[in-house]
Amino acid sequence: MDQDDKKGPAPSRRQFLTGAAAAGAGAVAASSSAASGPDPLITEVQDWASGLGHGVDEVPYGLPIEFEGDVVRRNVAWLTADTISSINFTPIHALDGTITPQGCAFERHHSGAIELRKQDYRLMINGLVERPLVFTYADLERFPRENHVYFCECAANTGMEWAGAQLNGVQFTHGMIHNMEYTGVPLRLLLEEAGADLSDVANKWIFVEGADASSNGRSIPMEKALDDCLVAFKANGEALRKEHGYPVRLVVPGWEGNMWVKWLRRIEVMDVPVESREETSKYTDTLADGISRKWTWAMDAKSVVTSPSPQAPISHGHGPLVITGLAWSGRGAITAVDVSLDGGKNWQTARLAKPGEKMALTRFYLDIDWRGEEMFLQSRARDDSGYVQPSKEQLREVRGLNSIYHNNCIQTWYVNAEGVAENVEVS
Amino acid sequence: MDQDDKKGPAPSRRQFLTGAAAAGAGAVAASSSAASGPDPLITEVQDWASGLGHGVDEVPYGLPIEFEGDVVRRNVAWLTADTISSINFTPIHALDGTITPQGCAFERHHSGAIELRKQDYRLMINGLVERPLVFTYADLERFPRENHVYFCECAANTGMEWAGAQLNGVQFTHGMIHNMEYTGVPLRLLLEEAGADLSDVANKWIFVEGADASSNGRSIPMEKALDDCLVAFKANGEALRKEHGYPVRLVVPGWEGNMWVKWLRRIEVMDVPVESREETSKYTDTLADGISRKWTWAMDAKSVVTSPSPQAPISHGHGPLVITGLAWSGRGAITAVDVSLDGGKNWQTARLAKPGEKMALTRFYLDIDWRGEEMFLQSRARDDSGYVQPSKEQLREVRGLNSIYHNNCIQTWYVNAEGVAENVEVS
Numbered sequence: 001m002d003q004d005d006k007k008g009p010a011p012s013r014r015q016f017l018t019g020a021a022a023a024g025a026g027a028v029a030a031s032s033s034a035a036s037g038p039d040p041l042i043t044e045v046q047d048w049a050s051g052l053g054h055g056v057d058e059v060p061y062g063l064p065i066e067f068e069g070d071v072v073r074r075n076v077a078w079l080t081a082d083t084i085s086s087i088n089f090t091p092i093h094a095l096d097g098t099i100t101p102q103g104c105a106f107e108r109h110h111s112g113a114i115e116l117r118k119q120d121y122r123l124m125i126n127g128l129v130e131r132p133l134v135f136t137y138a139d140l141e142r143f144p145r146e147n148h149v150y151f152c153e154c155a156a157n158t159g160m161e162w163a164g165a166q167l168n169g170v171q172f173t174h175g176m177i178h179n180m181e182y183t184g185v186p187l188r189l190l191l192e193e194a195g196a197d198l199s200d201v202a203n204k205w206i207f208v209e210g211a212d213a214s215s216n217g218r219s220i221p222m223e224k225a226l227d228d229c230l231v232a233f234k235a236n237g238e239a240l241r242k243e244h245g246y247p248v249r250l251v252v253p254g255w256e257g258n259m260w261v262k263w264l265r266r267i268e269v270m271d272v273p274v275e276s277r278e279e280t281s282k283y284t285d286t287l288a289d290g291i292s293r294k295w296t297w298a299m300d301a302k303s304v305v306t307s308p309s310p311q312a313p314i315s316h317g318h319g320p321l322v323i324t325g326l327a328w329s330g331r332g333a334i335t336a337v338d339v340s341l342d343g344g345k346n347w348q349t350a351r352l353a354k355p356g357e358k359m360a361l362t363r364f365y366l367d368i369d370w371r372g373e374e375m376f377l378q379s380r381a382r383d384d385s386g387y388v389q390p391s392k393e394q395l396r397e398v399r400g401l402n403s404i405y406h407n408n409c410i411q412t413w414y415v416n417a418e419g420v421a422e423n424v425e426v427s
Numbered sequence: 428m429d430q431d432d433k434k435g436p437a438p439s440r441r442q443f444l445t446g447a448a449a450a451g452a453g454a455v456a457a458s459s460s461a462a463s464g465p466d467p468l469i470t471e472v473q474d475w476a477s478g479l480g481h482g483v484d485e486v487p488y489g490l491p492i493e494f495e496g497d498v499v500r501r502n503v504a505w506l507t508a509d510t511i512s513s514i515n516f517t518p519i520h521a522l523d524g525t526i527t528p529q530g531c532a533f534e535r536h537h538s539g540a541i542e543l544r545k546q547d548y549r550l551m552i553n554g555l556v557e558r559p560l561v562f563t564y565a566d567l568e569r570f571p572r573e574n575h576v577y578f579c580e581c582a583a584n585t586g587m588e589w590a591g592a593q594l595n596g597v598q599f600t601h602g603m604i605h606n607m608e609y610t611g612v613p614l615r616l617l618l619e620e621a622g623a624d625l626s627d628v629a630n631k632w633i634f635v636e637g638a639d640a641s642s643n644g645r646s647i648p649m650e651k652a653l654d655d656c657l658v659a660f661k662a663n664g665e666a667l668r669k670e671h672g673y674p675v676r677l678v679v680p681g682w683e684g685n686m687w688v689k690w691l692r693r694i695e696v697m698d699v700p701v702e703s704r705e706e707t708s709k710y711t712d713t714l715a716d717g718i719s720r721k722w723t724w725a726m727d728a729k730s731v732v733t734s735p736s737p738q739a740p741i742s743h744g745h746g747p748l749v750i751t752g753l754a755w756s757g758r759g760a761i762t763a764v765d766v767s768l769d770g771g772k773n774w775q776t777a778r779l780a781k782p783g784e785k786m787a788l789t790r791f792y793l794d795i796d797w798r799g800e801e802m803f804l805q806s807r808a809r810d811d812s813g814y815v816q817p818s819k820e821q822l823r824e825v826r827g828l829n830s831i832y833h834n835n836c837i838q839t840w841y842v843n844a845e846g847v848a849e850n851v852e853v854s
Contacts, residue, residue: 041549042561048690049640053539054669055510060499061490062530065669067544072487083482095664096610097574099526103489104665112480117494122468134469142747144794147524147780183523213476236663237522238531242481242492263475320569353574367571 063103070094073104076172079160084112085214087154089175092304092326093311098149098179098353098361102241105178108154108257110214113243116263121211121247123190123231127268128204130195137247140231143185143193148230148253149360151328153177153299155256155283155405162396162403165412165423170309173411173423177328179361182251184232187225187267196269201226207274208250211265218259219273220252224297228253231264254330254359255297256405258283288400299330301389302408303337303364303381314370314419321370323350327362329383334362336382341368343376343412343426344391350379375415376426393427490530497521500531503599506587511539512641514581516602519731519753520738525576525606525780525788529668532605535581535684537641540670543690548638548674550617550658554695555631557622564674567658570612570620575657575680576787578755580604580726582683582710582832588819589830592839592850597736600838600850604755606788609678611659614652614694623696628653634701635677638692645686646700647679651724655680658691681757681786682724683832685710715827726757728816729835730764730791730808741797741846748797750777754789756810761789763809768795770803770839770853771818777806802842803853820854 064071073088080086090106107113118137126132154176160166167173197204204222209215220229230251233240240246245262252259258278273279284292305325308314314321327334334356338347350364364379381389390398392409399406414424491498500515507513517533534540545564553559581603587593594600624631631649636642647656657678660667667673672689679686685705700706711719732752735741741748754761761783765774777791791806808816817825819836826833841851 039549039561041547042551046547046638048541048543049638049642049692051640052511053536053541053639055539056500056502056513056515056534056536056670057510059670060501060515062500062668062670063488063490064666065542065673067542067673068666071665073483073489074487075483083484084479086483088483088487094666096572096661097608097664099608099663101528101663101665103530107483109480109483112482114475114480115492115494116475120468120473122466124469134466138743142743142749144778145523145749145751145780145792147790181524181526211473211476212480213478215476234523236526236528237524238498238528239491239495239521241489243483243486243489246492246494265476316565316569322569322572324572351571353572363574365572 071104073106074171076167085110087156087176089171090178091171092175092177092306093170093309095306096324096363098326098363099236100178100180102180102235102238102244105180105244106154106176107243108176109212109243110216111212114212114263115242116211116247118247123248123264124266125190125194125196125269126266127270128197129269133194135190137233140185140233140248143189145183146186146230147181147183149179149181149357150251150253151177151179151359151361152257152260153328153330155258155299158407158409158411159404161392161409162401162407165425168423169311170304170306171311174304176257177361180235181237182230182232183234183237184230184251187229187231187250190231190267191225191269198222198226203271205270205273207268207270208259208261208264209266210261211263215265216258216261216278217274217276218261218278219276220259222269224252224255254299256283256299259297283405285399285405286402288402296406299328300406300408301327301329301331301334301381301383301387303327303379303389304411305339305377305379305413308377308415308419308421309413310421310423313421314415318370318372321368323366323368323377325364325379327356327364327379327381328360329381329385329387330359331387332384333358334381335384337362337364338380338382339364339366340378340380341375344378344410347380356384372417374417376424377413377415377421378410380410392425498531500533501598503594512537514583514603516598517605518598519602519604519733520597520736522733523751523790525753525790526663527605527607529607529662529665529671532607532671533581533603534670535603536639536670537643538639541639541690542669543638543674545674550675550691551693552617552621552623552696553693554697555624556696560621562617564660567612567660567675570616572610572612573657574608574610576606576608576784577678577680578604578606578786578788579684579687580755580757582685582726585834585836585838586831588836588838589823589828589834592852595850596738597731597733598738601731603684604788607662608664609657609659610661611657611678614656614658614677617658617694618652618696625649625653630698632697632700634695634697635688635691636693637688638690643685643688643705644701644703645688645705646703647686651679651682681726683710683726686724710832712826712832713829715829723833726755727833727835728754728756728758728761728808728810728814730754730806730816731838732766732804732806732840735804735842735846735848736840737848737850740848741842745797745799748795750793750795750804752791752806754783754791754806754808755787756808756812756814757786758814759811760785761808762811764789764791765807765809766791766793767805767807768802771805771837774807783811799844801844803851804840804842804848805837807837819852
């Protein structure tokens with residue numbers, strides 16, 4: 001639909017394209033043809049309809065088409081001192097549905113992504129166990145497997161936004177997240193195999209380490225380890241990619257991504273937590289009074305509008321507009337998402353593409369008739385624990401401005417009359 | 428676990444690794460260490476644990492790690508006269524879970540995969556409509572969207588097996604299938620937008636064409652078009668790949684892949700089917716008496732063991748073994764999968780990774796204790812219509828030996844004492 005249509009009458013919900021793309025028999029006209037005459041894309045035979053395309057032997061493993069070359073992970077140069085211990089971001093502004101392809105799923109490494117062959121892989125379970133064991137990759141393949149779709153969110157996602165609107169794009173404000181179908185062995189089975197001491201479970205811990213130089217050690221309560229953690233070797237059906245922990249990573253559903261240890265090398269059963277660097281000086285939240293919150297593992301319910309957004313402006317003029325975004329909760333399933341067009345004064349219930357699933361991304365849609373009015377777009381998630389995603393103001397009241405991690409506040413995009421969106425704050 | 432373990436005592440279900448991978452404190456030993464001494468992969472610091480890995484700026488769009496270089500689509504040179512009008516196969520022997528990554532999802536083209544920019548994309552709806560319309564890509568983005576995971580199976584999948592066991596690998600016998608999360612607009616909404624004549628729906632049809640040179644025209648009953656067909660632009664969250672119909676393909680849930688027209692260009696509303704080449708001389712099944720079955724759209728319930736299989740032998744010796752595979756039905760949801768180890772004499776109920784979903788792949792597992800006995804491995808799917816997947820014998824009784832398409836019979840893998848698997852027939 002061309003720009004002229006912006007000033008036209010409001011179309012009914014049943015007639016999305018009235019006056020824009022009428023194609024009469026023998027007088028075919030495409031969207032913007034009123035001024036420019038018949039559309040050659042309709043009236044003339046195109047090269048792709050007269051010649052041959054590409055054969056099936058050309059690309060044994062395919063990549064996105066070149067026209068989608070901007071839908072890639074991106075890093076932010078000033079965010080970290082170098083790109084080895086750094087992060088890049090999922091292009092969620094350009095995705096739809098819920099699955100994140102591995103190829104564009106965000107990466108976070110502490111000493112770079114390593115290359116570790118399956119035959120060189122070893123996983124040790126030791127500590128408070130009857131039988132300290134070392135598993136090869138082939139050993140892991142012999143245990144019963146499960147499949148689950150889970151989101152993985154970095155605790156630092158949205159972390160730059162505490163002090164105000166910093167990054168102008170949902171890829172950068174909310175793109176430290178991905179959502180994949182994992183296949184792996186329940187960690188519980190491996191702990192049982194080693195004869196882990198499961199007496200007084202509430203006071204038992206595991207300490208997990210990766211095979212990379214950072215080792216990225218984290219303590220996990222035994223109750224979580226036994227509940228739903230997976231020792232995973234596939235994501236979205238195929239082997240984990242190098243940057244996602246090939247050949248084996250830990251999956252800790254709903255909990256901060258730093259605990260999903262990649263290139264998983266060792267699990268020690270303990271009766272105390274280690275209080276490692278990654279759970280003391282990092283991945284904790286310093287409150288206004290200078291005291292830090294301890295053990296903030298679960299990612300609270302959160303949502304964001306992915307389109308329109310600064311990287312995904314409205315490009316089609318007035319009339320029907322699909323507002324869409326993602327919602328998730330580390331404490332359970334999303335039950336509802338509300339969307340506001342006016343910065344939180346009025347809310348409408350969005351349509352969920354599917355009922356929310358435990359610790360997985362939920363896609364929401366709100367179909368509106370946009371007449372060029374300015375919008376302050378917000379979304380607000382609710383989960384089955386009864387939790388409601390807070391405003392930035394509410395979050396700051398409790399948490400102050402010293403935090404980096406665990407920012408799950410409501411995001412605002414200002415959309416102007418031209419459909420251009422911008423990261424802003426409302427108060 | 429090393430080969431010596433093959434003759435050891437049967438491990439209990441709770442002790443998968445007895446005698447193989449004991450790692451005592453201070454005396455760590457890996458799987459095969461009994462004969463060869465301490466495992467340097469455990470006792471020595473490895474390069475990947477002392478050096479730096481790859482940074483986050485290296486690969487904006489990632490590919491599988493080089494060690495997985497054999498997990499790719501493959502074509503079979505003798506199957507078609509050239510690779511432009513041909514097929515390649517999903518490496519299902521090496522996948523797990525249910526999602527198929529686009530990069531290794533099978534391709535089938537009739538005149539090659541074309542490259543068509545979004546801005547050059549047009550979709551015409553004409554014929555028995557009040558308002559013939561041409562939609563641009565941007566127009567389609569304005570309609571309400573849905574997300575669904577569906578399998579797409581070529582009617583010719585397993586087609587070489589009618590006469591006997593032909594292809595030694597599940598990638599080639601059953602790999603003309605993929606399963607993705609599609610995002611798109613319900614076709615019903617576009618037909619309504621054009622004011623399609625919906626009187627006497629049972630006798631209305633649409634004829635759908637692609638923008639490639641083959642055009643691949645197919646007739647689809649209006650009832651199906653209105654029910655669950657999607658005009659899709661995303662698969663697994665991101666844009667369709669070139670080979671999967673970028674920018675827009677039709678999704679016809681449960682029905683043969685040939686109807687899922689790629690590079691969708693035109694939809695004509697009609698009161699008769701066209702009876703095109705693709706639905707008369709092709710994609711029909713000639714029975715024993717020389718008469719061909721007409722309108723065989725839905726893919727009947729089917730399943731196959733993906734591992735162990737000829738391309739995925741048992742490599743780890745005796746003891747616990749995970750048998751896994753896929754099941755699906757074009758008529759609804761899978762309710763159960765039975766597995767036989769003895770060529771169909773005895774059946775065990777497999778564990779479904781999740782309850783079956785309508786017209787989507789279902790992953791099944793059977794965890795057994797394998798002591799080196801020869802197996803004739805089979806799986807048998809049941810769906811919620813009450814249908815039970817037939818044996819090859821049963822299918823031949825009804826269909827004869829003249830068919831190419833719609834072979835959904837039970838597949839048999841013979842597994843020898845060494846764990847090597849082979850495509851065979853049992854009678």
